[in-house]
Amino acid sequence: MRKYSVFALVKEAMRSHKGWEPHWVSPEPRSSYDVIIIGGGGHGLGAAYYLAKEHGITNIAVIERGWLGGGNTGRNTTIIRSNYLYEESMDIYEHSLKLWEGLSQDLNYNVMYSPRGVMMLSHNTHDMQSFKRHINANRLYGIDNEWLTPEQAKAFCPPLDISKTARYPINGAALQKRGGTARHDAVAWGYARAASDRGVHIIQNCEVTGIRRGPSGEVTGVETSRGFIGAKKIGVSAAGHSSVVMQMAGVRVPLTSNPLQALVSEPLKPIFPCVVMSNTVHAYISQSDKGELVIGAGTDQYHSYSQTGGLQIITHTLDAICELFPIFRRVKMMRQWGGITDNTPDRSAIQSVTPVPNLFVNCGWGTGGFKATPGSANLFAHLIARGEPHPLAAGLTLDRFRTGRLIDEAAAAAVAH
Amino acid sequence: MLLIHCPYCGEDRSELEFRWAGEAHIARPDTISAISDDEFAEYFFMRDNTKGIAWERWRHIHGCGRFFNAIRDTVSDKFLLSYKAGLPRQPVPGSEPAAAPAVEGGVA
Ligand SMILES: Cc1cc2nc3c(=O)[nH]c(=O)nc-3n(C[C@H](O)[C@H](O)[C@H](O)COP(=O)(O)OP(=O)(O)OC[C@H]3O[C@@H](n4cnc5c(N)ncnc54)[C@H](O)[C@@H]3O)c2cc1C
Numbered sequence: 141m142r143k144y145s146v147f148a149l150v151k152e153a154m155r156s157h158k159g160w161e162p163h164w165v166s167p168e169p170r171s172s173y174d175v176i177i178i179g180g181g182g183h184g185l186g187a188a189y190y191l192a193k194e195h196g197i198t199n200i201a202v203i204e205r206g207w208l209g210g211g212n213t214g215r216n217t218t219i220i221r222s223n224y225l226y227e228e229s230m231d232i233y234e235h236s237l238k239l240w241e242g243l244s245q246d247l248n249y250n251v252m253y254s255p256r257g258v259m260m261l262s263h264n265t266h267d268m269q270s271f272k273r274h275i276n277a278n279r280l281y282g283i284d285n286e287w288l289t290p291e292q293a294k295a296f297c298p299p300l301d302i303s304k305t306a307r308y309p310i311n312g313a314a315l316q317k318r319g320g321t322a323r324h325d326a327v328a329w330g331y332a333r334a335a336s337d338r339g340v341h342i343i344q345n346c347e348v349t350g351i352r353r354g355p356s357g358e359v360t361g362v363e364t365s366r367g368f369i370g371a372k373k374i375g376v377s378a379a380g381h382s383s384v385v386m387q388m389a390g391v392r393v394p395l396t397s398n399p400l401q402a403l404v405s406e407p408l409k410p411i412f413p414c415v416v417m418s419n420t421v422h423a424y425i426s427q428s429d430k431g432e433l434v435i436g437a438g439t440d441q442y443h444s445y446s447q448t449g450g451l452q453i454i455t456h457t458l459d460a461i462c463e464l465f466p467i468f469r470r471v472k473m474m475r476q477w478g479g480i481t482d483n484t485p486d487r488s489a490i491q492s493v494t495p496v497p498n499l500f501v502n503c504g505w506g507t508g509g510f511k512a513t514p515g516s517a518n519l520f521a522h523l524i525a526r527g528e529p530h531p532l533a534a535g536l537t538l539d540r541f542r543t544g545r546l547i548d549e550a551a552a553a554a555v556a557h
Numbered sequence: 558m559l560l561i562h563c564p565y566c567g568e569d570r571s572e573l574e575f576r577w578a579g580e581a582h583i584a585r586p587d588t589i590s591a592i593s594d595d596e597f598a599e600y601f602f603m604r605d606n607t608k609g610i611a612w613e614r615w616r617h618i619h620g621c622g623r624f625f626n627a628i629r630d631t632v633s634d635k636f637l638l639s640y641k642a643g644l645p646r647q648p649v650p651g652s653e654p655a656a657a658p659a660v661e662g663g664v665a
């Protein structure tokens with residue numbers, strides 16, 4: 141792999157950029173692999189990368205039915221933060237945040253991680269109590285999170301309307317300064333490039349249609365649209381389609397797949413310095429480096445695989461955005477899309493062994509798993525390589541729905557981003 | 558936005574009047590305090606999350622307030638049939654009677 145650097149850039153500039161190589165190679169699949177990862181989103185590609193880098197397993201294929209990052213990796217609003225309530229969540233999201241901080245260097249690929257601060261608006265007494273509880277829990281656990289007065293919130297984000305007569309008045313905010321955003325596609329591409337460089341096969345346009353099992357029930361490989369491919373171990377990381385894939389092995393998972401939408405505006409000059417979320421009126425917003433306002437909406441109430449959502453959902457969000465930031469009322473929206481998110485009953489992820497030997501699952505990241513990409517991938521690699529979870533992910537078992545040891549982030553935050 | 562037929566009101570109304578209420582025909586075990594943890598997990602948490610034709614419950618919450626069942630294609634989001642609660646799992650319109658489902662519940 142050719143290293144990216146300022147010298148490489150200068151050299152290519154002098155020869156009309158004719159020497160750049162493809163980011164990753166797309167080889168013909170082998171007849172079998174040590175590990176097959178199903179799903180070429182950030183989580184799956186990252187798991188392959190860390191398996192190769194940290195566990196010395198390189199005979200790996202990542203099998204993706206569409207194109208890399210065509211799932212939720214390329215559809216999300218890229219909010220990154222780690223100020224969740226429960227220790228199980230803080231463990232994995234903080235592990236992830238620490239990896240984000242060095243990810244561009246590690247991958248030699250600019251993922252444009254931008255710790256510009258994530259500010260969550262509080263609108264009422266309940267919000268205030270809940271946010272302060274989060275802040276205290278986070279700080280006791282060594283994670284930054286601070287309380288701002290409305291005036292401090294306005295100073296941090298000037299377009300915010302904090303007037304007392306606002307439709308959705310603000311009585312404070314919680315700010316995680318290390319939170320921020322990253323470039324979604326770059327995360328998929330960066331992991332793919334670095335994994336490919338270590339020998340991982342990246343196989344796109346190949347749908348897994350079945351999981352084959354051996355005499356003692358263990359997995360032996362996958363049926364795909366390009367034929368059977370053998371595998372000693374399989375890791376499922378298929379986001380909204382995780383339950384569909386798991387059913388191929390006869391494993392039931394407690395997931396509901398819901399459409400979640402986002403939209404972007406016409407590009408504007410830099411005006412919005414941070415990320416703002418409001419769980420109560422359900423809106424979240426940031427500005428991309430291209431200048432578009434990136435706005436996240438809510439999920440549809442019903443389960444669906446349509447990759448689209450109801451117009452009333454985004455209208456509702458835009459109502460809220462226009463009230464919080466009156467300055468944006470005349471901005472035109474350019475594009476809207478939906479992704480299918482895999483939601484668990486407690487709104488925490490599942491990263492777990494399964495009743496099927498050598499089948500591992502990483503799912504349930506729902507509406508908020510982009511931020512978890514490096515951490516989840518890193519710990520999923522550990523789970524696949526060792527056959528048992530890393531201590532930081534030990535609570536995310538599938539078994540918790542039997543034992544009752546839920547991680548109830550659903551109650552802790554109305555939305556999960 | 559979905560257009561949903563309420564079998565009680567006999568009208569097609571906008572989704573805003575309705576609340577989705579999950580998979581249909583899941584019966585609460587009669588012996589809920591006696592069942593095992595596995596059985597409870599299966600009843601309470603595990604869902605088919607079907608890609609394709611799904612049987613589900615809806616509630617006409619801002620209309621007559623009643624629960625009913627519907628058949629919907631979760632890929633196209635098209636409704637194929639709405640039917641009253643208490644009726645057994647209905648076959649997909651225009652198809653052969655549906656194969657007996659694995660677990661048939663009572664009124665869900
Ligand atoms: C609109 C929207 C906004 C969001 N905003 C945020 C946010 O601000 N912050 C945040 O942290 N998270 C956010 N999320 C959630 C986040 O995007 C997901 O949790 C995360 O991307 C899941 O990562 P992934 O890489 O596993 O998923 P994906 O990128 O979806 O990867 C799964 C892949 O599996 C493939 N696949 C499925 N079935 C098969 C099969 N049978 N064979 C082969 N391949 C298969 C799919 O094609 C897909 O590419 C948002 C999601 C959406 C939709």
Ligand SMILES: [Zn+2]
Pocket residue numbers: 563564565566567617620621622623
């Ligand atoms: Zn009705």
